[in-house]
Structure formats: C-alpha cells, structure tokens
Amino acid sequence: MRLILNVWRQESPEHKGAFERYEANDLDPHMSVPEMLDHLNQGLIKKGVEPIAFESDCREGICGQCGIVINGEVQSPESHCTTCQTHLRSFRDGEELYLEPFRAGAFPVKKDLIVDRxxxxxxxxxxxxxxxNTGQGNEANSILIxxxxxxxxxxxxxxxxxxxxxxxxxxxxxxxxxxxxxxxxxxxxxxxxxxxxxxxxxxxxxxxxxxxxxxxxxxxxxxxxxxxxxxxxxxxxxxxxxxx
Amino acid sequence: MLEAKIPEGRLEEKWRNYKAKCRLINPSNRRKYKVIVVGTGLAGSSVAASLCELGFQVEVFTFHDSARRAHSVAAQGGVNAAKDYVNDGDSVWRMFYDTIKGGDFRAREANVYRLAECSASLIDQAVAQGVPFAREYSGYLSNRSFGGVQVSRTFYARGQTGQQLLLGAYQALMRQSTRKSMQLHTRHEVLDLIVHEGKARGVVVRNLDTGELSSHFGQAVVLATGGYGKIYYLSTLAMNCNASAIWRAHKRGAYMAAPSWTQFHPTSLPQLGSYQSKLTLMSESLRNDGRIWVPKTPGDQRAPGDIPDAERDYYLERRYPSFGNLAPRDISSRAAKERIDAGCGVGPMRNAVYLDFRDAIQRLGLDAIRQRYGNLFDMYRKITGSDAYKEPMMIAPAAHFSMGGLWVDYELMSNVEGLFVLGEANFSDHGANRLGANSLLQACVDGYFIAPHTVMHYLAGERIDGPQEEQLQEVGERLLQQCSADLKEMLDRKGNKTPEEFHKELGAVLYGKCGLSRNRKDLLEAKEELRKLKDEFDLNLLVSGASKNINFELEKAGRVRDYLEMAPLIIQDALQREESCGAHFREEHQSEEGEAQRNDEEFQYVSVWEYKGSNEFELHREHLDFEFVKVSERSYK
Structure with a gap:
C-alpha cells in the first residue's frame, strides 16, 4: 500500500511550523497510524532526516497519548477510535493524507505532532x-450503589x-x-x-x-x-x- | 548476606507485629525528610500520594507527559481480593495458598500472605476513592473468576480496571501535587541512581523536553518503574516500558532476582505481520465464558464454523478438566504453544488458537455476553476488523509480566539501603508465575499499605543533616557529567543501525531461545548471539538528532542498550536453573505428559544476581522456607 503524507513539522514551540511531504511505499493495510509513522521514521533516520516526533505508548486505545488530526478530522475514519486504533485499511491506496497536531490555544505544540495537555x-x-486519604475506607459493601x-x-x-x-x-x-x-x-x-x-x-x-x-x-x-x-x-x- | 527480614510469629501475625513495632516519625518532623519516587503507575502514584499525605516531602518523576498515562492504565480484567462476597469459601488463607501454588512454590510465604491480607482493605479504599467497580442490581459489588483459582474473587470495572484504579491513585497524587511538599516532574527519565556511602540518596534525571540533566536528592529512593517484558520486543507492554531504572540501579549494586521469569499471557492477539510494534492483550476474564480450541487435524483450513465439535480439540478442558479454560497463565500458554507447534495453529500465520463464545452466547444470550465483555469485543473488532460475536477470537501467547525484578526484603527494600522497589519492578510476590488480577493488587498494596510504613521505619533511622551532604552534591554532579558524556557518545557513534532494529533482533533471539520453553543448547546459542549483537550495537548504533530537545531516538537508544546488557543475565538465570517451575520451562525437565518438573531438592531458592562488571554476575541464593504450607506438585488436572 502507498500513501502520500503531508506531516506538520515544527521544531519547538517557538519555531514556525509547516507541512512536509513524504511518500510512504510498502505499507501494509493492517498497520496502525503510529506503526506507519514508525515505518516512515526508520526510513527518514537512514536518510539523515530527523524523524517525525509523535506520541504513542499503549497502542491499544487506553493511554490517551496518540491523538492527531488526519485530513482535518479529529474523528477517526473508524469512528470512536484513537489514532493508534486507526488502521491504514481505512484509507485508499495512493491517498494523500494531512497529519497535524491537535490545535487549541490551551494545548501548545511542543514539537511536530506533540502537544502539551x-x-x-x-x-x-x-x-x-x-x-x-489513602489507607482508609469503610467496608466497601457498606456503600450500596x-x-x-x-x-x-x-x-x-x-x-x-x-x-x-x-x-x-x-x-x-x-x-x-x-x-x-x-x-x-x-x-x-x-x-x-x-x-x-x-x-x-x-x-x-x-x-x-x-x-x-x-x-x-x-x-x-x-x-x-x-x-x-x-x-x-x-x-x-x-x-x-x-x-x- | 540476603536477609529477608521476615518478622517473627505465626503467618497471620507477622504483618500486624511489624506494623506494631516499626519506627515512626513525629508528624512535625516528617517534613524534614524527602523521598524520591520514580514512576507514576499504580505503585508509584499510590506511594507518592500516601507519603505526601503523611507529611513527607516527595519528589516524583515520570517519563510520561502525565502521571495518568503509566502502563497500569492498560490492565483490563480486575483486581483480586479475599472478601468472600460470593460465599464460595474464599478466605485470606485460600488466596494466599492459590498465589503460592500459582507461583509454583517459588515465592516467600510471609510476603504472599501479606498480599492476601491487605487485599480486602484495598477494595475498601478504592471504593472510597470513587473507583466505579461493577455492581449487582442490588447495589452490592460484583465478582468474577480468573485463572488458577476456583472461587470468584476478582473485582472489576468493565475491562478497564487498571485504568480506574490508576485514576484513583493519580487523582490522589494530583490532590497532593498542589502542596509545596510535592514536586511532580513529568517528562523526566531517570538516568542513574545516586548511591552514597552505601545508601540510595537520589537520582540523575533528564528532562525529555529540554534535554537538561539534573540531580535530585532525598533520604530514600523508591523505584516503581514497572516490568521489562518489552525486552522481547513484541509484547503486551506499552512502547516505552523499559528496564532502565532498575537496570541502572542494578549496576549501582542492587541485586536482580529471577530475571528469566517472564510470564507469557495466553490471551494476546497473535502477530499478523512483521510491521507490528506490539501485541494487544485481551483480558483473561474472557476465559470465564470463552472456550479455547484448535482443530484436531493439523493443517485443517476450514472456517471455524465449519468444523464440527467432534473435530475440535478443547485442549485445556481435555488436559486440565478441573480448571479447564481457567488453567493458570503459564500452563495455558504452554498448552497453546504445544498445539501450535504440533501444526494445529489457526490464522494466517498458523500461530493462534480459537477463543470461542458460541456456547456462552447460546447459554446466556447475546445481551449477557455484551454486558460482560462488550468493550473487549469492541476492542477486538477495532484491531482485527472481525466480529467475535459471530466467529471465535484468535489468540496467542505473548510476553507480558515480569515476575523477576530487583530483589527486595520484606520491607520492599533492596540490598542497597534506602532503595525501595515496588510493584512489577520488584520480584517479590508472584513466584515463578503470577495469577491473573494479582498484579494490580500487588502494585496497590505495595504503594498504599506497605511502603508507607516501611519507608517511614527506614527514614526514622536516618540523619538529615550529616556532614556527608556536601559530598553528596559532588557525587551527584559527577554522575550527571558521566550521564551527559554517555548520551553524547551514543549520538556521536553514527553507525547505520537504529535502536529499533537492534531491539527487534534482540526480541527475536529471546522469543526463540528463552521464551515459553528453554533448553541448554538454545540458551548457549542465544548467549553467543546476544554477545555479537551487543558488540554491533557498540560500534554501529545510529541515533539521529541532538540531546538538547525532544529526541525519542535517544531515549530509545538508552533503553535498548540497557536491554542488551540485561539480556545475557536473563539467559544466565535460565541456564542456571536446572528445573522447570512456573513460567520457566526447561525442556530437559518435564514429565512424560509434558508437564513441568520442579526440583525442590536443589532449587527451592530464588536466584539473586550481583552485578560484577560487563557480563559478569555473581549468584546469591535466597532459600525459600515453607513453614506453613506443604510444598507439593502443582496440579490443575
């Protein structure tokens, strides 16, 4: 699978950012978006280009770190999913994607796709x-809910x-x-x-x-x-x- | 030399006796002491909040951008407690015995008993914090079963129990974070442990956003940095889980216990391709209602629905009729591997087994299954794109939990004075195999109920204004300079292989030769392969970027280097133990039926390793005395 990726690159909060264009070939449709970025980064590193900074830890939708905007949408094409649960099978082969960080005044961009939450x-x-306080608590079943x-x-x-x-x-x-x-x-x-x-x-x-x-x-x-x-x-x- | 400091008295009196006699510090004096806490998962957040509430100064470090993101968040199924709410004969003793037996008689009786003893209070406290455990319609708390036991003692909050317990601890931590006595440093990673005059006195950390290094000092250091299963590359752990803090502490003198005891979880999703960065876990709770099977005939390519019952092999029910699909994790994983190796595996890579809910849906109805496991089925659909209500899930064993870790005594203190190790980072309670839903419990009990007492007991014997304080600053500064030079050296190496590539190769060696089963020949080969890999790493590492800002490659390089240094010790530990116990299955030591064979006569001890310089480790033994239970063959038949 092949995708054209326009990724937001911004060195630090003080620098101005811009989209950079990358072509990603030999992708697998079952890759998640962070796995695609890993793959792309390995290639960039080998070419002496600084890899794209993005956050992602648990890769199962629970740690809450990985969110980015894809094609202007916060909504994952797989609906009610985190970015790490969004797979390339949701996109068309050859499609052009725009990846950028979450945008909000209270979430300043730290670097590339990373924001401060x-x-x-x-x-x-x-x-x-x-x-x-810790170490205390009534018998749990004494509070019925x-x-x-x-x-x-x-x-x-x-x-x-x-x-x-x-x-x-x-x-x-x-x-x-x-x-x-x-x-x-x-x-x-x-x-x-x-x-x-x-x-x-x-x-x-x-x-x-x-x-x-x-x-x-x-x-x-x-x-x-x-x-x-x-x-x-x-x-x-x-x-x-x-x-x- | 290895003094476990187990209190006198009958088993049920030990912890009570300890608490009654341990030293205290007057509330108005506590503010003079500072404790460094590393890690903000369940163990780290809970101990930091508890110590701060007691009045100590606490300085907390996490490499995450928020304390709430630590990997405890991903635990799904539940937390055990001997409440006996369901009237099925549960008790502290039974929970203790299940855990000791589940660990294949390779854990300390006193520690395990204390874990069971504190379990009920943990549920009380979690409820007080607002953890929304599942409830019956009557309003009472609900329970379910986990592997390796015959009672229902697991409390749960849907499939998000770890998240909810962690949020409880995180909220307690955040509540303290506005006080002057707490400093919480997010995005800071520990690079070294400061040991001065034989005592742990601080840490050197790197600010991962700015690259700045700094030294921080206290009268005690608590490491609660989790497990190292990610050393296998493909694992159920989060991407950034690492062994760095415990490994660097090990190099500063802390002993490492049973490093080869890594649990392979039986209900992970199988690997589907080489691009994969991790394996996703499906909660063990699914085994309450799901039945595990493979086709009887090797290579059977039919769709699961087309295979009639008579041609299915429900191998856990066949081999372990009394525990069936709820056999413990080590046994279930090994049984899956046995069938997969026999050619009966399913899925595109033939590396999986089925977990089938057909019968449970027929018996209980779709709604009941949806209510119990709905979010797990949703997660399965999100990852695989298939509907487990209609066809069986495919699952496979994956590296998961580290039973091994830094050696600690009954007080959770390592052999380095003042260095406490909590949660998965220590080796203490699970023996050679952990039972499901005991890890959240251990992390919480260590942090909320044990360390607050034992750390205070230790601090009460420490001076806070000795003449050594000036020297301490110098030691910190010297270590900081070393760490800085070390980072620079990795950046300057400019080879052509990335940390990721090294990590993948390392994982492949360990999975193949020191995974679910091990033998001497493979282990010796692995040792050699790892030596070559480390040599190559030293020459040919490629780290991009600089040290002065966010640089994930540099972070990863350090972690992979620690893994490469630790892997030979894992191999050595597996080689040294000429028996099969729990997760450690040596092919040379099995019965005719393929069951693990322990060797109590020669190996009823924990192997504890001292670092002696590169690739040299000296073995110490902590003999395990079983005064209260009879050591027996561990049978789940």
Missing part, C-alpha cells in the same frame, strides 16, 4: 478527586484524557473532559460531600487554562474514543449552578 492535569488537581448508577459513573470515568474533544470543538472547550470527571465523582455517594466545591474549582481551573466555552454543538461526543456523552455537560452545568 498538562492543562488537563491541573483541572484534575483543582478538584477532580475524592479527598479520602445501584447497578445503573455504577454503570453511569463508569461511562463518565472511562475518559482517557486524549484531548480529542478539545481539538474538535470550534471553541476549544474542555467541557466534555471536565464534565466527565466531575459527573463520575459527583454522581457517587462517596463524592457527594465535595460535589459543590469540586464543581466550582474544576470549572474555574478550566476557564483559567484558556479553554473556550461550550456552545453545545455536540461535536465532542462524536469524536470521543470512549463515546462519552454530552449529557455529562448538562450535569456539570447543573452542579455548577447549584454551587454558585
């Missing part, structure tokens, strides 16, 4: 936890912090990420005591990081690799209003 960590640090409620919490907790929701949003809003964590914790009895404070602090941090506002286009849930619903944003707004 540490803003997410700071949102969690602001209140995305239950303040139970209905099956449906546990499932709903898990739906929200499944977020992998890849940033696809931010990258696809026209406002670069981090609402889906923030709401998923907030709703996961606030909807459980263990998280209830801190629910209001959590809502205020997480939203405050989200705004401080420079993410935009949510205008409910629903674009985020379409691209989310974990299929997290915008319903959680409704819940977040409710928590926040209540806490004001």
């Amino acid at each position: 540490s803003a997410f960590d700071r949102i969690v640090a602001a209140g995305g936890y239950i303040g139970a 209905t099956h449906d409620r546990a499932e709903q919490a898990m739906d929200a907790a499944a977020c992998i912090a890849c940033g696809a929701c931010v990258a696809t949003c026209k406002n670069a809003s981090a609402s889906l990420f923030t709401a998923a964590k907030m709703h996961h914790l606030n909807s459980l009895p263990q998280g209830e005591p801190e629910a209001q404070q959590r809502a205020l602090k997480m939203v405050e941090q989200m705004d401080a990081e420079g993410f935009g506002a949510c205008s409910f286009t629903g674009a985020c849930e379409v691209v989310c690799p974990q299929s997290i619903s915008i319903q959680h944003i409704v819940e977040m707004n409710r928590y926040w209003r209540k806490a004001l």
